[in-house]
Amino acid sequence: LPTVAIVGRPNVGKSTLFNRLVGKKLALVDDRPGVTRDRREGDVNFGGLLFRIIDTAGLEEADAGSLLGRMRAQTEAAILEADVVLFVIDARAGVLPADQPFAEMVRRAGCPVILIANKAEGGVGLSGAYEAFSLGLGDPIPFSAEHGEGIGELHDALGEALPKPDADDDEDAEDPAGRALKVAIVGRPNAGKSTLINRMLGEDRLLVGPEAGITRDSISLDWEWRGRRIKLHDTAGMRRRARIDDKLEKLAVSDGLRAVRFAEVVVVLLDATIPFEKQDLTIVDLVESEGRAVVIGLNKWDLVADQPGLLKTLREDCTRLLPQVRGVAVVPLSGLAGEGIDRLMKAVTEAAEVWSRRVSTARINDWLSEATSRNPPPAVSGRRIKIRYATQVKSRPPHFALFGNQLDALPKSYTRYLVNGLREAFDLPGTPIRLSLRTSK
Numbered sequence: 001l002p003t004v005a006i007v008g009r010p011n012v013g014k015s016t017l018f019n020r021l022v023g024k025k026l027a028l029v030d031d032r033p034g035v036t037r038d039r040r041e042g043d044v045n046f047g048g049l050l051f052r053i054i055d056t057a058g059l060e061e062a063d064a065g066s067l068l069g070r071m072r073a074q075t076e077a078a079i080l081e082a083d084v085v086l087f088v089i090d091a092r093a094g095v096l097p098a099d100q101p102f103a104e105m106v107r108r109a110g111c112p113v114i115l116i117a118n119k120a121e122g123g124v125g126l127s128g129a130y131e132a133f134s135l136g137l138g139d140p141i142p143f144s145a146e147h148g149e150g151i152g153e154l155h156d157a158l159g160e161a162l163p164k165p166d167a168d169d170d171e172d173a174e175d176p177a178g179r180a181l182k183v184a185i186v187g188r189p190n191a192g193k194s195t196l197i198n199r200m201l202g203e204d205r206l207l208v209g210p211e212a213g214i215t216r217d218s219i220s221l222d223w224e225w226r227g228r229r230i231k232l233h234d235t236a237g238m239r240r241r242a243r244i245d246d247k248l249e250k251l252a253v254s255d256g257l258r259a260v261r262f263a264e265v266v267v268v269l270l271d272a273t274i275p276f277e278k279q280d281l282t283i284v285d286l287v288e289s290e291g292r293a294v295v296i297g298l299n300k301w302d303l304v305a306d307q308p309g310l311l312k313t314l315r316e317d318c319t320r321l322l323p324q325v326r327g328v329a330v331v332p333l334s335g336l337a338g339e340g341i342d343r344l345m346k347a348v349t350e351a352a353e354v355w356s357r358r359v360s361t362a363r364i365n366d367w368l369s370e371a372t373s374r375n376p377p378p379a380v381s382g383r384r385i386k387i388r389y390a391t392q393v394k395s396r397p398p399h400f401a402l403f404g405n406q407l408d409a410l411p412k413s414y415t416r417y418l419v420n421g422l423r424e425a426f427d428l429p430g431t432p433i434r435l436s437l438r439t440s441k
């Protein structure tokens, strides 16, 4: 779902707008004091527009001393996540200096903004609404969250501003088996990609071997595993084209990249009879930097004599050589014999699940205070680096943001400690994890 954030200074009516859109009064999910209760979220069906909405208004009950700093952190986090921002002002009060820092954050983020001049029921406060032009956030919509005025205009504006679901997802959404999971199988030439894909599809739709020379244009093959729809990237077809074009090296790289970008989960297929090579690591690096979930397939397992011994060695290699996708699933299989495909697909669907996981802000902050008290961030020129608050801003792959002071001075070893901690605490093996640092002055 796309995300919409409601932003504005205290008391402009953000909560009322939130309640009106969500359609019921939502209790605070977590009412312990502190940052974890600062936000409310809800899923909205607003006349056919589906989105997740974030409100930062829980803060308004916070004590005045810490209010603004926390409100800023909270607002920045919400804006970072948002596809569209609803910026609310009080039309009766007009534009106040207190609106400016929030407007500034929104302008800086550069995402679509809808400006709402609230409390303008029955035409009251129209001059305030016009003043709102001066914020540089576009035309204000005169609105009343309390009385439901301006709802039609807001609906139109949101319809314009929200990202359009792509045609593919649309079609998938109607399918009872759910959205198709996009999977690519990549690896060095002769690792056995085509053989494996043939075996999965259960028919000889791709030809294997050096004599094969058919060019195909389709990029994906539809398949089903245990009732789950899968789109497999057709790597083999591309390889054949590469041969024909006789530019193997160059195309292999760009085709690999294309396959990785197509996919949600990438199976890096190794030939288990050949030791790990730099090229294999380069492929995993590519998958990581493109932010895809990874599973390692050990192919040609039928040719391996000491299976337990080799599995142990290769698992250790993966732990040592691939720290960026720590905990990655390593699955022995034989495409030729059709063995281990079930295990592979189980690992693939699990990797997709981990990659899409969302962790609640409350849990992240519980973890953060534990992790930073066990191993506090170092001091930089006499001042302690302070991490105040953390939240997950995106999934696919999991992306977390930290807020605090002097975070740009955090040593790499410390961010690694945090990423490993997040991976452990929230069970996120085998996926890239992104971390953004937001320092407030």
Ligand code: GDP
Pocket: 187, 188, 189, 190, 191, 192, 193, 194, 195, 196, 208, 209, 236, 239, 299, 300, 301, 302, 303, 333, 334, 335, 336, 337
């Ligand atoms: P690709 O370049 O990765 O698509 O590799 P291919 O699927 O064309 O396979 C390369 C060679 O390895 C072929 O001769 C296959 O028969 C062989 N091969 C593929 N998978 C296996 C396997 O699981 N076991 C064995 N023994 N041979 C395999």
